[in-house]
Amino acid sequence: MTPARPPARPAPAPEPDPTTDQANKDAMSSPTTVSPASSASTASTLITNIAALVTNDPSLGSPLGLIQDAAVVIDGERIAWTGDQSKAPATDNRVDAGGRAVIPGFVDSHSHLVFAGDRTQEFNARMSGRPYSAGGIRTTVAATRAASDEELEANLTRYLAEALRQGTTTFETKSGYGLTVADEARALRIAAAQTAEVTYLGAHIVPPDHADDPAGYVALVTGEMLDACAPYARWIDVFCEKGAFDGDQARAILTAGKAKGLHPRVHANQLSYGPGVQLAVELDAASADHCTHLTDADVDALANSRTVATLLPGAEFSTRAEWPDARRLLDAGVTVALSTDCNPGSSFTSSVPFCVALAVRDMGMTPDEAVWSATAGGARALRRDDIGRLTPGAYADLTLLDAPSHVHLAYRPGVPLVSGVWRRGVRVV
Numbered sequence: 001m002t003p004a005r006p007p008a009r010p011a012p013a014p015e016p017d018p019t020t021d022q023a024n025k026d027a028m029s030s031p032t033t034v035s036p037a038s039s040a041s042t043a044s045t046l047i048t049n050i051a052a053l054v055t056n057d058p059s060l061g062s063p064l065g066l067i068q069d070a071a072v073v074i075d076g077e078r079i080a081w082t083g084d085q086s087k088a089p090a091t092d093n094r095v096d097a098g099g100r101a102v103i104p105g106f107v108d109s110h111s112h113l114v115f116a117g118d119r120t121q122e123f124n125a126r127m128s129g130r131p132y133s134a135g136g137i138r139t140t141v142a143a144t145r146a147a148s149d150e151e152l153e154a155n156l157t158r159y160l161a162e163a164l165r166q167g168t169t170t171f172e173t174k175s176g177y178g179l180t181v182a183d184e185a186r187a188l189r190i191a192a193a194q195t196a197e198v199t200y201l202g203a204h205i206v207p208p209d210h211a212d213d214p215a216g217y218v219a220l221v222t223g224e225m226l227d228a229c230a231p232y233a234r235w236i237d238v239f240c241e242k243g244a245f246d247g248d249q250a251r252a253i254l255t256a257g258k259a260k261g262l263h264p265r266v267h268a269n270q271l272s273y274g275p276g277v278q279l280a281v282e283l284d285a286a287s288a289d290h291c292t293h294l295t296d297a298d299v300d301a302l303a304n305s306r307t308v309a310t311l312l313p314g315a316e317f318s319t320r321a322e323w324p325d326a327r328r329l330l331d332a333g334v335t336v337a338l339s340t341d342c343n344p345g346s347s348f349t350s351s352v353p354f355c356v357a358l359a360v361r362d363m364g365m366t367p368d369e370a371v372w373s374a375t376a377g378g379a380r381a382l383r384r385d386d387i388g389r390l391t392p393g394a395y396a397d398l399t400l401l402d403a404p405s406h407v408h409l410a411y412r413p414g415v416p417l418v419s420g421v422w423r424r425g426v427r428v429v
């Protein structure tokens with residue numbers, strides 16, 4: 001398990017530095033940048049003294065592609081080399097990881113971060129066993145419509161910074177709290193300024209102003225609203241659920257999106273059994289998200305497709321609902337991703353490490369599987385092969401843990417273990 005790959009280009013030998021020597025003597029010492037990291041993304045950087053490196057390169061003998069006593073070379077914004085630290089090539093800069101673990105940056109493939117307002121009272125009532133009669137998603141829709149662009153942008157960037165500090169280097173986010181042509185297009189325009197993974201979710205719920213005319217709302221979502229939103233989005237999504245959109249409506253919405261060049265993903269089988277998963281597979285959706293209530297036929301369909309099952313345990317945690325059965329999916333051969341579903345109503349966490357811990361404790365995943373699903377699995381759910389892995393050619397998106405192993409993400413739940421984050425080769429945390 002010591003792959004020796006050539007660096008992308010030759011680099012001068014690093015200057016010896018006493019700081020490095022000292023850091024090497026102190027196991028688990030603070031990571032030390034010996035030479036100043038360049039933000040110009042042209043220099044090469046060696047990160048060495050990594051106790052455990054998760055590459056997600058299956059050719060190394062396991063899905064996680066784990067390398068011990070490892071090093072990584074970053075060249076510009078890409079990974080140039082990984083392997084045994086004793087074989088690392090020379091670079092411009094050098095970072096001592098202090099005997100810590102390094103994993104790919106988390107790929108959070110499902111969030112709802114363009115919103116305004118707060119639903120603390122709703123959560124408090126639910127967790128206190130009291131009835132709560134306010135409008136759920138409708139509450140957030142009203143607050144989002146009333147907010148200025150600046151408020152929505154500030155909210156989004158605040159939660160992105162929060163996620164980044166917890167190791168998330170790629171995120172997907174959706175519209176779905178505007179539900180008018182102008183408000184949906186605005187949400188997507190604001191999201192597109194922050195990420196390439198933008199999803200049009202005009203079909204989140206039928207808004208109160210169309211309560212008596214759901215067919216008219218579907219016509220809007222597949223017509224004028226789609227035309228206004230498609231330029232900002234890569235994906236189209238629908239909440240296929242009792243009380244939201246049925247199978248026929250969901251099929252019409254996703255098919256219209258595909259015709260406009262948007263690729264499908266589906267909120268499927270969250271609250272009840274239904275047609276969402278089968279529809280996702282039929283339309284080659286990148287992901288069926290939630291997957292809490294599945295028949296054997298649903299599991300078989302996922303296993304025989306390239307549609308990823310994205311599990312969102314923050315939602316079950318925050319609503320005291322039944323956990324999705326990750327073990328059943330994995331044993332059937334389904335590709336599983338883990339994501340936060342960060343939203344102000346049913347899962348107000350931006351923490352992928354928290355979701356990893358829940359998946360291990362309550363959903364039957366091993367720590368290795370959960371870390372894979374939160375990195376490589378998320379990348380699969382976004383049909384990306386340039387993220388979610390630390391192999392030559394991939395983006396240098398990586399997270400340094402204040403722990404000797406990735407297992408600590410589940411072993412030490414709730415502890416802020418992320419001590420460094422690089423995105424596109426630049427250290428940002």
Ligand SMILES: [Zn+2]
Nearest residue numbers: 110112267341
């Ligand atoms: Zn969602």
